[in-house]
Amino acid sequence: MASKNKLARLTLSVLSATAILATAACGSSSGTAGSTTSASTDASWSKTGPINYVQGKDTSGNVQKVIDKWNALHPDQKVTLIELSDNADQQRASMIQNAQSKGASNYDVLSVDVVWTAEFAANGYISALPSNLDTSGYLKAAVDSGTYFNKLYAFPSTSDGALLYYRKDLLDAAGLKPPTTWADMKADCKTIQASTPGIDCYGGQFQKYEGLTCNIAEMVNSAGGQFLDDKGAPTVNTDAAVAGVQWAVDAFKDGTIPKAALTWQEEPSRQAFQDGKLVFLRNWPYVYSLANKTDGSSKVAGKFAVAPIPGLNGPGVSTLGGHNMGISTYSQNKGTALAFIQWWNSPENQKANTIATSNAPTWTALYTDTDLTSQFQYLPVLKASIDKAQARPKAVKYGDVTLAIQDAAYNALNGTTTAKAAMDDLQTKLTALVK
Amino acid sequence: MAVTTAERTAPTTIKRKKNAFSDGQGALAAMLLAPTLLVMFFVTGIPIVMSIVEAFYRAKGGVDPNTGLVQTGSSFVGLQNFTDIFAHPSIVVGVYGSMDRLINAFINTTLFTVVCVVLETILGVAMALIMARAFRGRGLVRASILVPWAIPTIVSAVMWKLIFNTDGVANKVLGLTNSPILWLGDNRYSQMAIIIADVWKTAPFIGLLTLAGLQTIPAEVYEAAKVDGASAWQTFTRITLPMVKPALVVAVLFRTLDTLRMFDLPWGMIGPGKYSVETLSVFAYLEMNATRYGQAAAYSIVLFLYIVLVAFLFVKLLGADVVGDEELKAINAQRKRMRELHRKQAKASASVRTNITSGSAAS
Numbered sequence: 189m190a191s192k193n194k195l196a197r198l199t200l201s202v203l204s205a206t207a208i209l210a211t212a213a214c215g216s217s218s219g220t221a222g223s224t225t226s227a228s229t230d231a232s233w234s235k236t237g238p239i240n241y242v243q244g245k246d247t248s249g250n251v252q253k254v255i256d257k258w259n260a261l262h263p264d265q266k267v268t269l270i271e272l273s274d275n276a277d278q279q280r281a282s283m284i285q286n287a288q289s290k291g292a293s294n295y296d297v298l299s300v301d302v303v304w305t306a307e308f309a310a311n312g313y314i315s316a317l318p319s320n321l322d323t324s325g326y327l328k329a330a331v332d333s334g335t336y337f338n339k340l341y342a343f344p345s346t347s348d349g350a351l352l353y354y355r356k357d358l359l360d361a362a363g364l365k366p367p368t369t370w371a372d373m374k375a376d377c378k379t380i381q382a383s384t385p386g387i388d389c390y391g392g393q394f395q396k397y398e399g400l401t402c403n404i405a406e407m408v409n410s411a412g413g414q415f416l417d418d419k420g421a422p423t424v425n426t427d428a429a430v431a432g433v434q435w436a437v438d439a440f441k442d443g444t445i446p447k448a449a450l451t452w453q454e455e456p457s458r459q460a461f462q463d464g465k466l467v468f469l470r471n472w473p474y475v476y477s478l479a480n481k482t483d484g485s486s487k488v489a490g491k492f493a494v495a496p497i498p499g500l501n502g503p504g505v506s507t508l509g510g511h512n513m514g515i516s517t518y519s520q521n522k523g524t525a526l527a528f529i530q531w532w533n534s535p536e537n538q539k540a541n542t543i544a545t546s547n548a549p550t551w552t553a554l555y556t557d558t559d560l561t562s563q564f565q566y567l568p569v570l571k572a573s574i575d576k577a578q579a580r581p582k583a584v585k586y587g588d589v590t591l592a593i594q595d596a597a598y599n600a601l602n603g604t605t606t607a608k609a610a611m612d613d614l615q616t617k618l619t620a621l622v623k
Numbered sequence: 624m625a626v627t628t629a630e631r632t633a634p635t636t637i638k639r640k641k642n643a644f645s646d647g648q649g650a651l652a653a654m655l656l657a658p659t660l661l662v663m664f665f666v667t668g669i670p671i672v673m674s675i676v677e678a679f680y681r682a683k684g685g686v687d688p689n690t691g692l693v694q695t696g697s698s699f700v701g702l703q704n705f706t707d708i709f710a711h712p713s714i715v716v717g718v719y720g721s722m723d724r725l726i727n728a729f730i731n732t733t734l735f736t737v738v739c740v741v742l743e744t745i746l747g748v749a750m751a752l753i754m755a756r757a758f759r760g761r762g763l764v765r766a767s768i769l770v771p772w773a774i775p776t777i778v779s780a781v782m783w784k785l786i787f788n789t790d791g792v793a794n795k796v797l798g799l800t801n802s803p804i805l806w807l808g809d810n811r812y813s814q815m816a817i818i819i820a821d822v823w824k825t826a827p828f829i830g831l832l833t834l835a836g837l838q839t840i841p842a843e844v845y846e847a848a849k850v851d852g853a854s855a856w857q858t859f860t861r862i863t864l865p866m867v868k869p870a871l872v873v874a875v876l877f878r879t880l881d882t883l884r885m886f887d888l889p890w891g892m893i894g895p896g897k898y899s900v901e902t903l904s905v906f907a908y909l910e911m912n913a914t915r916y917g918q919a920a921a922y923s924i925v926l927f928l929y930i931v932l933v934a935f936l937f938v939k940l941l942g943a944d945v946v947g948d949e950e951l952k953a954i955n956a957q958r959k960r961m962r963e964l965h966r967k968q969a970k971a972s973a974s975v976r977t978n979i980t981s982g983s984a985a986s
Binding site: 277281284288309310311312336337395396397447448450451456459584585587588591594595598599602604605 | 684686690691692693695715716788789790803805807808809894895896897909912913914
């Protein structure tokens with residue numbers, strides 16, 4: 189009796205286990221041939237209809253107003269705003285999720301960070317835009333950042349370059365001009381620290397995150413080095429590249445950069461500058477209006493100015509930031525999506541957006557527009573910064589590349605390894621990744 | 624006559640009992656549990672099996688050099704994901720010097736588990752002893768002790784991040800504004816920060832479970848101890864601890880398993896890529912973030928097997944009674960007794976048989 193029950197139970201459990209495995213096996217993907225997204229989706233470039241525009245959190249409050257303008261002009265092609273997290277990694281994860289579920293989240297127009305272009309394009313998350321689009325009026329660096337394998341995948345929208353914020357009051361009192369080389373900057377600091385004790389010299393973002401990649405890229409490029417050469421092969425252990433990293437390592441050792449900067453992201457570094465603890469700060473343009481606020485949050489309101497970042501033997505090279513607009517491969521109404529992108533990034537709309545949000549535009553002529561330069565004094569400096577800016581390494585596996593760069597940089601900066609050893613190690617890792 | 628016989632032999636509807644201790648409610652119990660089990664099957668069971676299957680596949684990641692596009696689809700790779708975990712050491716420098724990244728994470732995980740659980744247990748039992756006493760404002764004290772447990776881990780991680788900031792409260796309280804400790808850097812202070820935040824959050828959990836155990840101890844036992852002149856320490860070690868041991872061991876087991884898979888505290892507070900506080904669960908997340916789901920599933924399964932091993936050792940060595948089903952224990956004890964009885968009888972009859980000489984074989 190007991191054995192018969194046992195046998196029945198055993199059979200039932202085996203059958204249910206098989207059933208579960210069978211369901212699971214149906215779900216997992218089998219070894220398909222290496223097919224890639226074909227050009228058959230080109231037929232849908234003429235389809236129009238409602239679409240969704242996806243970007244990170246809108247901190248300016250301006251995006252919905254612009255969308256409402258479009259909706260008034262095109263009531264049959266309504267655009268709906270979908271706001272994602274303000275954390276770049278989470279935005280990327282959400283867009284990848286949409287692509288891997290074949291468009292289940294119904295994303296149409298995506299706001300693509302410049303470093304994601306290669307990954308999104310190679311994996312087929314966004315479609316190549318029609319080749320007859322005119323991008324001649326846009327910043328060359330911005331157009332380049334949306335290009336992959338000579339095809340434009342993401343339309344240039346906003347740009348970003350690093351600026352050197354400096355205490356104009358302290359430099360003027362000492363009779364100094366903003367420095368153009370690192371050695372000049374150190375000398376200026378010595379003079380100022382003699383009369384203003386307790387102030388630190390230079391601050392940046394050296395916490396282990398994407399900001400560290402930006403800062404180290406600037407050190408390397410400003411010393412004349414490159415991450416990748418023209419053919420896309422890694423060249424990070426050249427003397428010039430190591431010299432750039434070595435300067436940062438020495439700056440930490442002799443106190444030019446405070447030790448606390450190893451834990452700084454953009455906001456803590458801005459806070460330190462606003463509290464009057466730094467002479468020089470490397471940061472993005474958004475700090476300008478916040479540091480000028482007269483509501484008591486900033487002790488340096490009206491006392492600072494901006495200059496291009498310094499380099500080893502002359503003015504430095506900034507990292508290129510910014511966002512471009514791409515179209516999801518699984519979007520249904522690509523005609524509307526393309527029209528929306530072009531309308532959003534037309535010169536008039538870019539000018540209005542810049543005035544409302546102080547984001548750097550990508551239409552070249554706007555940088556010499558008198559209305560804008562009178563309101564945003566940093567625009568000419570920013571244009572110079574962006575013109576000379578270099579993009580971070582373009583790689584399909586950018587996530588792994590940036591982790592490797594952060595590893596090498598952080599190890600060098602906190603003294604765990606020497607700069608040369610760290611860059612040699614990075615060269616090996618990048619060679620394997622960027623094959 | 625026949626009628627009465629029929630009446631007498633008519634079977635009465637007695638529910639058949641599975642065993643001496645069953646109360647005949649098995650069918651009803653099965654029906655009531657069915658919805659929950661069904662939901663668990665779909666939400667947990669199927670994804671776990673799919674994840675195990677996924678661990679044997681790997682996405683083809685090759686980039687076509689002509690079009691720059693990545694090959695789609697995944698191929699079956701057998702155990703390669705698992706062997707790759709152990710076969711490609713990458714040297715990192717953490718608190719213990721330079722070693723393989725996986726071993727570094729393994730040591731971190733084990734260190735956090737041991738130190739955190741020991742501290743939590745001591746603090747938790749102390750909290751339980753306080754909560755068990757009757758005094759004015761006991762309700763308020765109990766509620767305030769339980770607040771850390773009620774806050775989601777990621778929220779407390781961000782909160783402690785603010786406290787341990789270079790300009791934050793921790794450095795100010797310790798008087799270290801001029802030479803601040805970099806709690807959020809990549810050093811042994813980050814490890815201390817993690818341990819402090821984890822113990823703060825989870826000691827109340829052990830306190831709660833121990834309190835439940837304490838409340839099952841009858842008061843007469845304490846009275847008898849007092850009559851016998853036992854000191855407070857003797858009362859604690861000879862009466863309280865042994866009687867609260869079942870609840871305490873279960874609480875410690877849960878906390879150990881939980882701390883072994885700790886992810887949100889180091890990630891949210893210290894950040895990714897910091898090798899002094901990197902735990903084993905980070906690898907699965909990093910692989911998943913790079914859309915390498917096969918490798919991520921393999922890492923998850925390796926961690927799962929490690930945790931299963933620890934749980935198994937716990938149950939076997941410390942006798943943690945996780946299910947606590949009296950009926951089941953009684954049935955198992957009964958079965959054991961019957962088995963011993965049968966074995967003794969078989970031994971006795973075997974020895975008896977050997978003494979009997981076959982009568983027919985004689986002559």
